[in-house]
Amino acid sequence: MADSPLRILFLAGSARCGSTLAGRMLGELPGLVNAGELGLSLLFADAQAVTVPCGCGQPETECPFWSAVAGGRPVRDFGLPWRTRNLLRLWRRMRHDAALRAAMAEVLIPLYRNVATEAGADWVVDISKNPAVGLILSELPGVELAVLHLVRDPRGVVASWRRRKAYLPKIRPIKVIRWIWFASVLSEVLARRAPLRWRFRYRDFLADPAAVLRQVAAGLHRPAPELAFLRPGAARFGTQHILFSNPDKMDGGWIPLRVPAVELDRPARWLTNLLTWPLLARYGYFRPNR
Numbered sequence: 001m002a003d004s005p006l007r008i009l010f011l012a013g014s015a016r017c018g019s020t021l022a023g024r025m026l027g028e029l030p031g032l033v034n035a036g037e038l039g040l041s042l043l044f045a046d047a048q049a050v051t052v053p054c055g056c057g058q059p060e061t062e063c064p065f066w067s068a069v070a071g072g073r074p075v076r077d078f079g080l081p082w083r084t085r086n087l088l089r090l091w092r093r094m095r096h097d098a099a100l101r102a103a104m105a106e107v108l109i110p111l112y113r114n115v116a117t118e119a120g121a122d123w124v125v126d127i128s129k130n131p132a133v134g135l136i137l138s139e140l141p142g143v144e145l146a147v148l149h150l151v152r153d154p155r156g157v158v159a160s161w162r163r164r165k166a167y168l169p170k171i172r173p174i175k176v177i178r179w180i181w182f183a184s185v186l187s188e189v190l191a192r193r194a195p196l197r198w199r200f201r202y203r204d205f206l207a208d209p210a211a212v213l214r215q216v217a218a219g220l221h222r223p224a225p226e227l228a229f230l231r232p233g234a235a236r237f238g239t240q241h242i243l244f245s246n247p248d249k250m251d252g253g254w255i256p257l258r259v260p261a262v263e264l265d266r267p268a269r270w271l272t273n274l275l276t277w278p279l280l281a282r283y284g285y286f287r288p289n290r
Helices: 019-027 038-043 043-049 064-070 075-081 087-096 099-117 132-139 154-161 173-192 202-207 207-218 266-282
Strands: 006-012 032-034 123-129 143-151 194-202
Touching: 006 019, 006 099, 006 132, 006 173, 019 032, 019 123, 019 143, 019 202, 032 099, 038 075, 038 099, 038 123, 038 132, 043 202, 064 075, 064 099, 075 099, 075 207, 087 132, 099 123, 099 132, 123 132, 132 143, 132 173, 143 154, 143 173, 143 202, 143 207, 154 173, 154 266, 173 194, 194 207, 202 207
Parallel strands: 006 123, 006 143, 032 123, 143 194
Antiparallel strands: none
């Protein structure tokens, strides 16, 4: 119904925080559809530089799901009037510009609604991660935003970006550390604006995904899920039409649920420890056996 709230579950955190795997698990819950990095694909200028297939394996423009959602247009064209490299500045403009909020709502809210309608879902899961995208969505009238802040050990994030992954390049540690700080601080700002919010460490999510998923489902007033796609230490997913995101979104079969080992040389590890120790302490990564 057009007058009912648009319900979005936004997954916030740093890039390479584990959002692709977590989002795929959330997308298996009844009443939820995982749209991938829909908000980021629409609004972030740098996301336009790379052509990325949908999670079904087809080009986005040839995917029947997104063609139905967007009426045959390229999905990313819907964000064209506001596309920017500075999403935080766009959010600040929205807060003080009612005309801008109304214009964005007129385009973006029907698009998100179409995603929910096409999937027969009550909640759209957006795993854009960048909390500035979540802040933008929170300004749209009629949006009911829930936030899941996913936290990964900064050393694991830095190590992950040291490896090239298909269309995702390697990134220098100092740049990744800046991203981690930005995402961590702003994710907490975003969470405080959401009536429904959770924070989970990635390793805890993977250690007991059933407990996390049942907690989230209960918070969203969804029935207790059966979670037949899970078995100890692994998960198996159906096709999900995931925009942008990590290339792992297309992995099939039983996917192991484990946090990759942190492989960092001594200088990179030392630098990460030095520059992120407040985050290591805040999120419990200094504690032994955790």
